[in-house]
Amino acid sequence: MAILEREGSVVLQYHPAAGFYPLREWLAQRHDAAPEAVLVSNGSLQIEEFLTQLLTSPGDVVLVERPSYDRAITIFRRAGARVLGVPLESDGFDVGALENLAKREKPKFFYIIPDFQNPTGVTTSLAKRERLVELAERYDFWVLEDNPYRDLRYFGGELPTVFSLHSEKVLYLSSFSKVLSPGMRVGYLMGPEPLVQQLAKIAEDTYVSPNMIGQGVAYEYCRRGWLGPNIDRLREVYRPRLEGLASALEEYLAEARWTKPEGGFFIGVYLPPEMDTSLLRIRARDMGVVLSDGRGFFPESDGHLFLRLPFCALSVEEIREGIARIGSLANTMAIDISGRG
Numbered sequence: 001m002a003i004l005e006r007e008g009s010v011v012l013q014y015h016p017a018a019g020f021y022p023l024r025e026w027l028a029q030r031h032d033a034a035p036e037a038v039l040v041s042n043g044s045l046q047i048e049e050f051l052t053q054l055l056t057s058p059g060d061v062v063l064v065e066r067p068s069y070d071r072a073i074t075i076f077r078r079a080g081a082r083v084l085g086v087p088l089e090s091d092g093f094d095v096g097a098l099e100n101l102a103k104r105e106k107p108k109f110f111y112i113i114p115d116f117q118n119p120t121g122v123t124t125s126l127a128k129r130e131r132l133v134e135l136a137e138r139y140d141f142w143v144l145e146d147n148p149y150r151d152l153r154y155f156g157g158e159l160p161t162v163f164s165l166h167s168e169k170v171l172y173l174s175s176f177s178k179v180l181s182p183g184m185r186v187g188y189l190m191g192p193e194p195l196v197q198q199l200a201k202i203a204e205d206t207y208v209s210p211n212m213i214g215q216g217v218a219y220e221y222c223r224r225g226w227l228g229p230n231i232d233r234l235r236e237v238y239r240p241r242l243e244g245l246a247s248a249l250e251e252y253l254a255e256a257r258w259t260k261p262e263g264g265f266f267i268g269v270y271l272p273p274e275m276d277t278s279l280l281r282i283r284a285r286d287m288g289v290v291l292s293d294g295r296g297f298f299p300e301s302d303g304h305l306f307l308r309l310p311f312c313a314l315s316v317e318e319i320r321e322g323i324a325r326i327g328s329l330a331n332t333m334a335i336d337i338s339g340r341g
């Protein structure tokens, strides 16, 4: 690899904990920030872990959308945070609920995935992005904008990131996992420089130096101009899969409630209240369809009617077959339940 020939002596050595400088520069340019405002680490989840250490003490409240990414909820809880959910609507978080929680609970941060959210696929409207920045400044909490799916837009027009609305209260997280390779473990954060320095200190105390080979390869890939064409290719592959899932849901699970995403990896489906998804999951597994437990995405005790349906790793035929099986199971179970009266 050219990077190993040209800069091999750099990427094979320990390196400052904030990450490989040429990659920090490349990312900074892409997001209109200074390289010193960028930290690159071993995946964005590791940065979430560092941020939770830095910004919270055990017992502090952090807010997430309800539902939200299950692994992020786990990380926040493991640090001792009290995780509360802000209900998610089809155009993003419930503004009134966020304001009430911000006033009452004085959260340290609100973790939000504004583009093609994991697990629902919902995108936060521009009006809500703008309101979020106002609320964060008024009630003094950080916004953790986690945006790894942003480039995977298949329909509609792009909205500005919350980070680009120029607030000192917004931290931007993203990753090469969805647009290049999850195994490389390269994720990054952008935020105020003093905070980046504090995070770099935690990173240094944790691992001295992040994985330079992964960061060197990511940089070389970007420098050669390969990232844009790869994203275009992924969009072409994933768009028909989203369409296939949406039409299969209309056909086989007409009773379910969901919002059609404009991009990303997932559609989040709410089944009718009489369904029991625990039983459905067990029976679906027997029929070769593996579903994740919807309750993991909800910080409070709901989520038993929720299914996260990932569509990127399957062909349209596999997606249709899977949804047809779930639909026939759901119908049989609904008949069983009404039969029991």
Ligand SMILES: Cc1ncc(COP(=O)(O)O)c(C=O)c1O
Binding pocket: 042, 043, 044, 045, 046, 069, 113, 118, 146, 148, 174, 175, 176, 177, 182, 185, 186, 187
């Ligand atoms: C919202 C969100 N954030 C972060 C990640 C993980 O990113 P990384 O591989 O950079 O740790 C994922 C992966 O599923 C995700 O959905």
